[in-house]
Amino acid sequence: VNGTQQDGSPPTAVVGMVGAGQLARMTQQAAIALGIELRVLSKDRDSPAVDAGARHVAGDPCDMKSLLRLAEGCDVVTFDHEGVPPALISRLAAAGHQVRPSPAAQLLAQDKGEARRLLSRSGFPVPPFIEVAQGDVEAVRSFAAAHGWPLVLKAPTGGYDGRGVEVITSAEQLASSPLAAASTRWLIEEKVDIRQELAVLIARRPAGWWQAYPVVETVQRDGICHELQMPGVIPAALAVEAVSLAASIADGIDATGILAVELFVTGDGGLVVNELAARPHNSGHATIEATVTSQFENHLRAVLDWPLGDTSLLAPAVVTVNLLGPVGGVDLARGLPAALEDPSIHVHLYRKAHRAGRKLGHVTALAETVGEAQAKARRAAACLVAP
Amino acid sequence: VNGTQQDGSPPTAVVGMVGAGQLARMTQQAAIALGIELRVLSKDRDSPAVDAGARHVAGDPCDMKSLLRLAEGCDVVTFDHEGVPPALISRLAAAGHQVRPSPAAQLLAQDKGEARRLLSRSGFPVPPFIEVAQGDVEAVRSFAAAHGWPLVLKAPTGGYDGRGVEVITSAEQLASSPLAAASTRWLIEEKVDIRQELAVLIARRPAGWWQAYPVVETVQRDGICHELQMPGVIPAALAVEAVSLAASIADGIDATGILAVELFVTGDGGLVVNELAARPHNSGHATIEATVTSQFENHLRAVLDWPLGDTSLLAPAVVTVNLLGPVGGVDLARGLPAALEDPSIHVHLYRKAHRAGRKLGHVTALAETVGEAQAKARRAAACLVAP
Numbered sequence: 217v218n219g220t221q222q223d224g225s226p227p228t229a230v231v232g233m234v235g236a237g238q239l240a241r242m243t244q245q246a247a248i249a250l251g252i253e254l255r256v257l258s259k260d261r262d263s264p265a266v267d268a269g270a271r272h273v274a275g276d277p278c279d280m281k282s283l284l285r286l287a288e289g290c291d292v293v294t295f296d297h298e299g300v301p302p303a304l305i306s307r308l309a310a311a312g313h314q315v316r317p318s319p320a321a322q323l324l325a326q327d328k329g330e331a332r333r334l335l336s337r338s339g340f341p342v343p344p345f346i347e348v349a350q351g352d353v354e355a356v357r358s359f360a361a362a363h364g365w366p367l368v369l370k371a372p373t374g375g376y377d378g379r380g381v382e383v384i385t386s387a388e389q390l391a392s393s394p395l396a397a398a399s400t401r402w403l404i405e406e407k408v409d410i411r412q413e414l415a416v417l418i419a420r421r422p423a424g425w426w427q428a429y430p431v432v433e434t435v436q437r438d439g440i441c442h443e444l445q446m447p448g449v450i451p452a453a454l455a456v457e458a459v460s461l462a463a464s465i466a467d468g469i470d471a472t473g474i475l476a477v478e479l480f481v482t483g484d485g486g487l488v489v490n491e492l493a494a495r496p497h498n499s500g501h502a503t504i505e506a507t508v509t510s511q512f513e514n515h516l517r518a519v520l521d522w523p524l525g526d527t528s529l530l531a532p533a534v535v536t537v538n539l540l541g542p543v544g545g546v547d548l549a550r551g552l553p554a555a556l557e558d559p560s561i562h563v564h565l566y567r568k569a570h571r572a573g574r575k576l577g578h579v580t581a582l583a584e585t586v587g588e589a590q591a592k593a594r595r596a597a598a599c600l601v602a603p
Numbered sequence: 604v605n606g607t608q609q610d611g612s613p614p615t616a617v618v619g620m621v622g623a624g625q626l627a628r629m630t631q632q633a634a635i636a637l638g639i640e641l642r643v644l645s646k647d648r649d650s651p652a653v654d655a656g657a658r659h660v661a662g663d664p665c666d667m668k669s670l671l672r673l674a675e676g677c678d679v680v681t682f683d684h685e686g687v688p689p690a691l692i693s694r695l696a697a698a699g700h701q702v703r704p705s706p707a708a709q710l711l712a713q714d715k716g717e718a719r720r721l722l723s724r725s726g727f728p729v730p731p732f733i734e735v736a737q738g739d740v741e742a743v744r745s746f747a748a749a750h751g752w753p754l755v756l757k758a759p760t761g762g763y764d765g766r767g768v769e770v771i772t773s774a775e776q777l778a779s780s781p782l783a784a785a786s787t788r789w790l791i792e793e794k795v796d797i798r799q800e801l802a803v804l805i806a807r808r809p810a811g812w813w814q815a816y817p818v819v820e821t822v823q824r825d826g827i828c829h830e831l832q833m834p835g836v837i838p839a840a841l842a843v844e845a846v847s848l849a850a851s852i853a854d855g856i857d858a859t860g861i862l863a864v865e866l867f868v869t870g871d872g873g874l875v876v877n878e879l880a881a882r883p884h885n886s887g888h889a890t891i892e893a894t895v896t897s898q899f900e901n902h903l904r905a906v907l908d909w910p911l912g913d914t915s916l917l918a919p920a921v922v923t924v925n926l927l928g929p930v931g932g933v934d935l936a937r938g939l940p941a942a943l944e945d946p947s948i949h950v951h952l953y954r955k956a957h958r959a960g961r962k963l964g965h966v967t968a969l970a971e972t973v974g975e976a977q978a979k980a981r982r983a984a985a986c987l988v989a990p
Contacts, residue, residue, distance in 0.1 A: 223955065224650070224651075224954050224956060225952075225954050225956050225957060225963070226936070227954070228939050228952060244635070245632050245635050248631070248655045248656075249951045250952060251935060251936075251952030260610060262611045263611070267611060268656050269654075269655050269656010270656070508946070517943065524946060525943070525948075526947045548612065548615060548638060549613070549614075549615040549616065556904065556909050559895070559913040560895055560913045561912075562636070563636065563637060564636045565636070565638030567611050567612050567614070567638055568611065569610045569611060
């Protein structure tokens with residue numbers, strides 16, 4: 217047409233992804249290799265995934281027409297966040313579009329109350345909890361009488377990076393809590409004695425075939441993940457238990473794609489389930505360099521029902537440090553050459569505008585020991601986000 | 604503007620690349636991680652690199668105005684092919700644009716006669732050769748009298764994948780050769796007794812810091828590279844010699860970015876230089892998965908004068924098989940799931956339209972032994988390009 221020679225070949229598949237953040241950006245990198253066309257739905261063109269070459273479908277993830285526009289011509293629709301109302305996902309599926317993970321699996325990742333109820337009912341270890349209506353302080357008092365203060369108050373939906381979670385030490389604090397006033401439902405949990413935080417990523421195909429990634433240990437500060445170690449420094453038996461637990465949950469909720477299961481190691485060395493995420497997950501960013509197949513490629517392969525790739529580790533120790541926007545601004549371009557002075561460092565920048573505490577990128581280091589990987593990754597991160 | 608929230612951060616650098624083929628496509632994957640904006644100059648939007656998200660600058664690589672349009676706003680201009688006339692590259696540099704590699708280094712990669720003359724003059728091992736004007740059969744006869752038939756006839760410029768190279772066994776064949784009739788200048792060489800073909804990739808920064816990749820052994824058929832092994836199965840001393848030779852050439856021509864030096868191992872176990880390419884190269888595709896830093900990332904880092912990444916191997920044996928368009932068409936989408944049944948295989952598809960013999964993609968396998976890697980890569984390739 218107009219002298220333009222058509223010289224391309226059709227994509228091997230067309231995948232629609234709701235959301236265009238850094239998870240979609242790194243999914244786009246994996247899509248390029250496999251000849252997959254990735255289309256992303258977001259309001260703004262100016263997004264990490266579109267910047268990386270994903271096709272932009274302009275629209276609102278909470279609007280049915282936008283979702284249908286995304287799904288049109290896609291082999292499958294998947295997600296890089298939990299912001300789509302489950303009812304809309306169900307309607308999308310009912311309209312004949314392939315949606316993976318399923319609306320039911322999505323719901324569990326979206327609603328902490330739903331997840332707690334289902335997991336508890338199915339016998340998975342979760343902290344003691346109750347769900348109460350806003351203002352039902354009496355129910356909270358009686359739960360505290362049984363389990364003791366402090367408690368953890370959670371908004372069942374919409375929270376991330378520590379938002380929507382608050383530790384409550386007394387009935388007085390509860391009464392004056394902004395979160396308690398803002399949520400229409402509350403999830404109240406016993407405050408777990410957390411010794412370590414782990415994450416297990418499972419890649420799972422529709423018929424049930426799955427592959428687990430090595431267990432990751434995450435280091436949180438103020439509810440935000442700062443640093444990740446792969447594999448986590450835990451006893452082998454605990455690693456097996458964590459993977460079994462996560463895979464069993466993935467089977468139980470019939471997850472497709474990547475399912476991330478966040479776990480607490482409690483004071484007595486046991487495991488309880490914290491949260492689920494039914495999508496590629498921050499805890500798996502190291503898989504880009506540190507395992508044979510990245511979580512992003514395996515998410516695509518799983519939702520397309522293609523064979524899964526090997527999730528084996530390529531190095532004894534791997535550390536990822538998230539690049540969080542420092543207070544007072546940042547110039548990543550200035551810090552990048554200094555970060556790269558360590559020839560073994562891997563840098564990923566998301567092209568997101570700076571905000572204090574926002575994840576702007578991450579660095580990953582592979583090494584022979586955890587200490588060495590940690591030192592390398594922290595040094596590079598400091599070059600990039602030093603104020 | 605118009606309700607669109609500006610939420611991105613500026614790129615860490617803007618790199619212009621002349622050409623938008625698979626080399627630019629894989630460079631785009633590396634650019635995403637580092638937050639680099641890659642702009643590619645090509646006539647057609649419908650190209651492997653633009654498909655992968657590189658910004659398209661429409662224009663002719665042989666047109667000065669197009670080159671200036673590409674260079675505008677770029678930190679550096681580089682190349683994914685040798686099709687730009689050196690005079691235009693010089694003019695681009697003279698106009699104040701950073702061009703890497705330099706016009707002089709480009710010229711050697713473009714013109715086999717120039718390269719032979721310079722390398723020979725500098726004492727590097729090259730096959731005996733002469734350059735003759737078209738039709739000067741007498742000069743060829745006397746060269747043959749000294750070196751014997753057969754000879755190799757080469758068009759000094761424009762050849763690739765075996766095009767522009769012909770083995771000539773007699774004066775009669777020379778007289779009737781289509782290549783001899785088509786070229787205005789001829790490069791005539793003694794036919795080397797080739798025992799093995801090697802390639803050494805050097806990543807080199809402007810001030811001279813360089814890193815070599817492990818020596819690759821290439822298997823050609825009809826002048827097209829079919830299969831690559833990294834590291835090549837050669838004695839350690841020969842590997843050292845090959846790297847020294849390549850690095851010395853890179854220093855001698857002041858290469859910047861990736862310089863690929865193709866070498867022949869001759870019957871007596873010595874090395875002679877075959878060709879140079881001053882850009883990422885087919886022989887280095889395995890570096891995406893098999894070395895710490897890929898040739899594409901190191902090309903970007905080198906031309907931006909950023910520190911180079913580690914070029915160490917991550918596996919004992921690595922084999923890449925090029926996916927060449929078979930006679931009679933191909934359906935890569937159909938073969939892909941079967942290829943991925945081996946969980947360790949890495950597939951790269953370029954989204955190029957099918958033509959017999961055209962490079963449509965490649966597969967890479969890492970393994971403990973060459974035989975294992977070869978079997979894996981060949982099996983996957985057969986799934987994808989079986990007729």
